[in-house]
Amino acid sequence: MIAVSPQVLDADSRIRFRCHKGISCFNACCEQADVTLAPYDVIRLKRRLGMTSTDFLAKYTVPFQMDMDGTPGIKLRTDDSGTCLQLNGDAGCGVYEDRPTVCRYYPLGLLSLREKGSPEATEQFSLVKEEHCRGHLEDRTLAIGEYRGEQEIAGYDAMNRDWYRLILKKKSAGPTVGRPPEQSLQLFFMASYDLDRFRRFVLSESFKTTYPLGPDYVAALERSDEDLLLFAYRFLRQVLFGEHSIREAADAWEKRVAGRKAVWDARREIEIARRAAAEDEKYRDEPDPGDTPCRER
Ligand code: SF4
Numbered sequence: 647m648i649a650v651s652p653q654v655l656d657a658d659s660r661i662r663f664r665c666h667k668g669i670s671c672f673n674a675c676c677e678q679a680d681v682t683l684a685p686y687d688v689i690r691l692k693r694r695l696g697m698t699s700t701d702f703l704a705k706y707t708v709p710f711q712m713d714m715d716g717t718p719g720i721k722l723r724t725d726d727s728g729t730c731l732q733l734n735g736d737a738g739c740g741v742y743e744d745r746p747t748v749c750r751y752y753p754l755g756l757l758s759l760r761e762k763g764s765p766e767a768t769e770q771f772s773l774v775k776e777e778h779c780r781g782h783l784e785d786r787t788l789a790i791g792e793y794r795g796e797q798e799i800a801g802y803d804a805m806n807r808d809w810y811r812l813i814l815k816k817k818s819a820g821p822t823v824g825r826p827p828e829q830s831l832q833l834f835f836m837a838s839y840d841l842d843r844f845r846r847f848v849l850s851e852s853f854k855t856t857y858p859l860g861p862d863y864v865a866a867l868e869r870s871d872e873d874l875l876l877f878a879y880r881f882l883r884q885v886l887f888g889e890h891s892i893r894e895a896a897d898a899w900e901k902r903v904a905g906r907k908a909v910w911d912a913r914r915e916i917e918i919a920r921r922a923a924a925e926d927e928k929y930r931d932e933p934d935p936g937d938t939p940c941r942e943r
């Protein structure tokens with residue numbers, strides 16, 4: 647049974663908890679894993695496993711819809727019994743140094759995360775108590791802030807923060823924004839999780855023509871997953887909410903239309919040629935009217 651404390655906690659709230667290898671429930675949580683991944687988790691895990699993001703997503707994640715609008719989310723894949731595929735038997739988590747944000751936060755749930763120092767800024771948490779987890783019975787209390795430090799969460803939150811905001815904005819916009827078109831959802835998936843594919847998109851000639859970013863910035867996007875991820879958030883805000891922070895070339899729209907027209911023209915030419923060839927083929931084996939018996943008469 648899961649009990650979530652009704653109390654909203656902050657970084658100064660104290661919790662009683664300790665998890666360690668010698669505890670009787672060691673690995674019990676990973677054998678019932680329900681781990682939603684954030685974008686930075688994918689970067690850490692794909693690097694750890696020496697894979698591209700595309701291969702990692704296919705092999706180790708399952709998709710789900712985060713809301714009624716079909717916003718795509720991903721979870722870590724488990725085996726049929728619910729055990730996380732990253733669990734390495736009695737040794738514990740096989741990717742421990744790069745374990746996802748949710749695993750680091752456990753048994754805390756992150757309710758909201760905003761910039762420290764902003765007037766309405768608070769970091770709020772809930773405490774989850776599951777029957778199998780004996781960590782709540784350990785003789786240790788500490789502040790949530792200390793626990794986050796211990797779990798080295800800050801770097802993860804820093805890289806995911808703008809993505810959480812993006813999702814909150816989408817949610818709070820509600821029906822005024824409505825269900826985004828399928829193409830936007832696919833773009834959201836690629837920019838959030840499949841960063842290696844997003845990189846190819848950003849480095850394509852058509853993207854560079856539309857968004858002239860400058861050689862140093864492009865080189866950074868080519869080199870660094872982190873820089874690319876932060877750019878992906880800006881790009882998503884621009885596409886989903888019209889927040890223009892990335893300059894578009896003045897004649898980008900005209901060029902795009904012209905480019906598409908060239909493609910359409912080429913396709914039409916190909917179709918005309920294909921039909922002509924099919925017609926030729928149809929009449930090829932029919933006798934020439936000039937060879938009719940009439941002529942022999
Ligand atoms: S990633 Fe590691 S810590 Fe997280 S559920 Fe899987 S095995 Fe457990």
Ligand code: SF4
Binds near residue numbers: 666676779780
């Ligand atoms: S104490 Fe809780 S978090 Fe730690 S291994 Fe046991 S079930 Fe998992």
